[in-house]
Amino acid sequence: MFFRFLLRRIFYVIPMLLITTLIVFSLILLIPGDPALALLGDNATAEKLAALRAQLGLDQPIIMQYWHWLTNAIQGDLGRSLFTGEYVSDAVFTRLGVTFQVVAMAMIFSFAFGLLFAITSVIKPNSWMDYIARFFGVLGTAIPNFWLAMILVVLFSVHLGWLPATGFTSISDHPVDFMKSVLLPSFCLGSFGAAQITRQLRSSLIEVLESDYIRTAYSKGLLLWQVIWKHGLRNALLPVVTTAGLLFGNMLGATVVIESVFAIPGMGQLAVHSILQRDFPMLQGVVLIMVLMILIINFITDVIYGVLDPRIEFE
Amino acid sequence: MRFKVMMRRLYYERLAFLSLIYLLLLILLSIIAPFIVPFDPEAQDLNNIMAAPNSHHWFGTDELGRDIFTRILLGGQAAIQAGLIGIMIPLLVGVPLGVISGYMGGIVDDIFMRVVDAILSFPAILLALAITGALGVSLWNAMIAIGIIFTPQFARLARGQTLQVRREPYVEAAKISGSGPFWIMVRHIFPNIASPIIVQASFSFSLAILVEASLSFLGMGAQSPQISWGGMLHQAYSMIFVNPLMMLFPGIAILLSVLAGNFLGDGLRIAIDPRMKRT
Numbered sequence: 359m360f361f362r363f364l365l366r367r368i369f370y371v372i373p374m375l376l377i378t379t380l381i382v383f384s385l386i387l388l389i390p391g392d393p394a395l396a397l398l399g400d401n402a403t404a405e406k407l408a409a410l411r412a413q414l415g416l417d418q419p420i421i422m423q424y425w426h427w428l429t430n431a432i433q434g435d436l437g438r439s440l441f442t443g444e445y446v447s448d449a450v451f452t453r454l455g456v457t458f459q460v461v462a463m464a465m466i467f468s469f470a471f472g473l474l475f476a477i478t479s480v481i482k483p484n485s486w487m488d489y490i491a492r493f494f495g496v497l498g499t500a501i502p503n504f505w506l507a508m509i510l511v512v513l514f515s516v517h518l519g520w521l522p523a524t525g526f527t528s529i530s531d532h533p534v535d536f537m538k539s540v541l542l543p544s545f546c547l548g549s550f551g552a553a554q555i556t557r558q559l560r561s562s563l564i565e566v567l568e569s570d571y572i573r574t575a576y577s578k579g580l581l582l583w584q585v586i587w588k589h590g591l592r593n594a595l596l597p598v599v600t601t602a603g604l605l606f607g608n609m610l611g612a613t614v615v616i617e618s619v620f621a622i623p624g625m626g627q628l629a630v631h632s633i634l635q636r637d638f639p640m641l642q643g644v645v646l647i648m649v650l651m652i653l654i655i656n657f658i659t660d661v662i663y664g665v666l667d668p669r670i671e672f673e
Numbered sequence: 674m675r676f677k678v679m680m681r682r683l684y685y686e687r688l689a690f691l692s693l694i695y696l697l698l699l700i701l702l703s704i705i706a707p708f709i710v711p712f713d714p715e716a717q718d719l720n721n722i723m724a725a726p727n728s729h730h731w732f733g734t735d736e737l738g739r740d741i742f743t744r745i746l747l748g749g750q751a752a753i754q755a756g757l758i759g760i761m762i763p764l765l766v767g768v769p770l771g772v773i774s775g776y777m778g779g780i781v782d783d784i785f786m787r788v789v790d791a792i793l794s795f796p797a798i799l800l801a802l803a804i805t806g807a808l809g810v811s812l813w814n815a816m817i818a819i820g821i822i823f824t825p826q827f828a829r830l831a832r833g834q835t836l837q838v839r840r841e842p843y844v845e846a847a848k849i850s851g852s853g854p855f856w857i858m859v860r861h862i863f864p865n866i867a868s869p870i871i872v873q874a875s876f877s878f879s880l881a882i883l884v885e886a887s888l889s890f891l892g893m894g895a896q897s898p899q900i901s902w903g904g905m906l907h908q909a910y911s912m913i914f915v916n917p918l919m920m921l922f923p924g925i926a927i928l929l930s931v932l933a934g935n936f937l938g939d940g941l942r943i944a945i946d947p948r949m950k951r952t
Binding site: 373374377378381385386388389390396496499500501502504505508509511512516523607608610611612614615618619626629630632633634636638641645648649652653656 | 787788790791792794795796797798799800802803804805806807808809810879883886887890891892893903906909910913914917920923924927928931932935
């Protein structure tokens with residue numbers, strides 16, 4: 359049963375993979391005029407243009423171009439950077455770890471604050487705790503994350519001098535410096551997620567706490583926190599699993615902005631640099647790897663949801 | 674739902690109604706801004722560099738001595754344009770595609786929905802960035818990119834709503850009385866799915882403002898001398914150790930506008946379906 363459920367999810371993912379790769383590839387078709395000329399600039403020599411056209415396969419029909427690009431990509435060859443000449447796959451994978459660490463911390467922040475706010479908010483509806491939680495729920499989804507980042511930098515780096523304004527230390531190099539360097543970026547990255555989780559968990563908790571089995575739990579003589587912990591959260595957290603999957607994609611995208619603000623050498627910064635340098639193979643590589651990661655995470659959350667929720671039948 | 678009824682209910686959602694007024698004011702201001710701004714946006718008051726807010730320069734001046742209040746007013750134009758283009762492209766392209774796909778059903782619908790799912794699995798801002806990068810970095814291309822990335826969401830929404838109404842008696846009746854599919858979609862389906870799409874448009878409007886600000890902040894949107902709130906924040910970021918005050922007003926402008934769009938969306942949702950109010 360479970361195996362068939364898994365198989366069906368895999369059959370859903372495969373066409374998605376094909377279409378997303380097609381989209382990433384098609385980005386090059388959006389370049390107005392001659393892509394080779396646009397990428398190399400007006401003062402490029404004829405030999406260089408010809409070489410780039412050959413490298414990108416621009417002299418072939420589009421469908422063949424896609425086929426070559428896809429078969430190379432499957433073998434791990436995403437081409438070479440037009441700017442530095444290094445392999446795109448190498449550049450992307452060295453930066454993948456950095457971004458992953460930042461996003462993982464942001465995810466932890468989102469859940470910690472989201473759970474805290476949502477629970478304090480439903481314990482006493484319409485109390486000041488509830489209002490604070492709702493305030494952050496509203497603010498977190500509207501505040502521009504790079505503006506939040508600037509405010510925090512002014513506060514914690516410029517005035518207090520507690521945390522570095524820019525830079526990144528990997529957790530494997532120096533765990534304490536890692537925490538210092540990652541605290542502000544992942545907080546800014548996670549603020550949107552925290553707000554989303556607060557809003558969603560709050561409304562689903564309120565709904566769950568009104569149901570019959572919660573009244574039964576109270577009448578058994580359980581305390582408020584026991585009810586919330588044992589019966590409320592377990593049922594209310596379920597939809598949050600799906601949200602977590604969506605948030606992951608959202609955060610991965612937001613690294614583009616946050617990594618630029620904090621000068622973190624991750625995938626987001628690489629994406630911005632490759633556009634500014636008109637390094638198209640690199641841009642395609644970054645976008646492709648990011649979307650692959652998202653598809654994998656979505657697949658995993660789908661399966662987890664299926665396992666956790668007994669109401670979903672594996673048929 | 675009738676437009677009048679919706680507006681009357683919206684009137685009772687105080688926050689949402691205030692947001693609507695704020696947004697309308699913002700649109701009006703951005704239209705008349707060039708005629709009412711107190712200073713030339715590029716005029717450099719070199720005796721008053723990085724001035725704090727005062728009676729002369731209400732919001733202070735930047736590192737070149739340019740009046741920030743003036744630049745905020747003019748920067749509203751980029752935000753409003755991004756918001757409007759960000760919802761016009763999805764409304765004109767995404768909604769019709771979604772309605773057609775939902776109404777036709779079958780294999781076309783299956784393929785169409787797969788493509789929509791695939792586009793939606795890209796992080797919005799990354800895709801906007803990549804499209805802008807391909808089209809060429811400019812404010813106009815950034816706005817088009819924003820419109821493109823919002824299109825699949827509208828298509829999915831319109832399709833889902835179409836599926837709900839296409840078996841309704843009035844659609845069947847129109848079919849029996851000989852109306853063609855095009856007429857049915859325009860006359861019977863579209864008016865009945867408009868409400869949730871208006872709600873979505875409100876949220877997308879504010880998200881478009883946020884994405885435009887982000888792209889301009891990264892240098893992928895407005896290019897000097899074009900003025901954008903995001904671009905102003907980029908400039909303020911380079912001065913963060915010298916004059917942190919510079920980032921205050923552009924940030925507030927973005928925050929308020931995004932909040933307004935979100936509140937309006939929430940209010941509209943309640944106005945359409947009062948049962949939503951509970952959550």
